[in-house]
Amino acid sequence: MAQLSPELVSKFSNLQSNIWQNVSLAVSEAAGVGINFSDAMTIASEISDLYGEMSSPKLIIQFAFANNPESNQVVLISQDTLVDIFNTVTGKSVDAVDENTISEIRDAIEAIVQGLCLAAGNIRNEAMVASGLSVRLQIFSVPNNMQSAGQVLRTNLRISGEDLSGSLIWLVDEETASIFTNTESNSAARPGFSVEGGGSKATGSSGSLNGLEDSGLDLLYDIPLEVSVELGRVRMVVKDVIELGSGSIVEIDKAAGEPVDVMVNGRLVAHGEVVVIEDNFGVRITEILSPAERMAKLNEVA
Numbered sequence: 001m002a003q004l005s006p007e008l009v010s011k012f013s014n015l016q017s018n019i020w021q022n023v024s025l026a027v028s029e030a031a032g033v034g035i036n037f038s039d040a041m042t043i044a045s046e047i048s049d050l051y052g053e054m055s056s057p058k059l060i061i062q063f064a065f066a067n068n069p070e071s072n073q074v075v076l077i078s079q080d081t082l083v084d085i086f087n088t089v090t091g092k093s094v095d096a097v098d099e100n101t102i103s104e105i106r107d108a109i110e111a112i113v114q115g116l117c118l119a120a121g122n123i124r125n126e127a128m129v130a131s132g133l134s135v136r137l138q139i140f141s142v143p144n145n146m147q148s149a150g151q152v153l154r155t156n157l158r159i160s161g162e163d164l165s166g167s168l169i170w171l172v173d174e175e176t177a178s179i180f181t182n183t184e185s186n187s188a189a190r191p192g193f194s195v196e197g198g199g200s201k202a203t204g205s206s207g208s209l210n211g212l213e214d215s216g217l218d219l220l221y222d223i224p225l226e227v228s229v230e231l232g233r234v235r236m237v238v239k240d241v242i243e244l245g246s247g248s249i250v251e252i253d254k255a256a257g258e259p260v261d262v263m264v265n266g267r268l269v270a271h272g273e274v275v276v277i278e279d280n281f282g283v284r285i286t287e288i289l290s291p292a293e294r295m296a297k298l299n300e301v302a
Helices: 006-014 016-031 079-090 099-104 106-124 174-181 209-215 238-242 291-301
Strands: 035-046 058-065 072-077 130-138 151-161 164-172 227-230 260-264 267-277 280-288
Touching: 006 016, 006 035, 006 151, 006 174, 016 035, 016 106, 035 079, 035 164, 058 079, 058 106, 058 174, 072 079, 072 106, 079 099, 079 151, 079 164, 099 106, 099 130, 106 130, 106 174, 151 174, 164 174, 260 280
Parallel strands: none
Antiparallel strands: 035 151, 058 072, 058 130, 072 164, 151 164, 227 260, 260 267, 267 280
């Protein structure tokens, strides 16, 4: 059976920090709390080595890129880590999880796939979509594409957050790794893919606008988002609020001339300056926050 080339393993390993930064942001936004995926370590692993440590049930997230539906990739999360994720996301305290409790955090779980799609799309400079999404708590069964491979790429990661410390395993075959690295595998990698079967979708084929619309991403264009501009904030005690009246001046925490905050669905995404357009106020965007900065803001909230 074919062995993975050291060059592919090295290229894929070098992408991990960027890939999981996207996943951290996607999951944190979906969960409403800061959850970080870090310390990625990628190795070429023999399929036979997987069986010995997969005897107990785990959360199995399985999907494929839509252009390559036979090349499944798998995310494995242990039950202990899953309990910590559930407690962190929901604010509850349980000792075990089942299919019913998993449904309460499904948005956060599926956001892992969304983050991987986004990361692949950023690397390839085109929208990417996943299909055949399956989320199950069960004993791991190696997908057909991995059974027929001599080796797979295995990435071990640390998951951390407030009162959260756990681990995750990501398994991909050569063809999927080649899509991320923009290289050719034995079967030429092809662009495109969407998240189906669970919730969100992000798709594409040609990288052009028409390609995106044909693949279904245009279905998301009419989803409303609340965009607000925040001049500043201040904390006041009840007594001071009650005493407010016409003519009262409330001093906020920003100096004159400082940029205002642009929020999308309550999340800080950009800074800007106030402008006047005819008789209306507007905001000129001066800075878009990077994924790392948005992640830091989420951690501050958490």
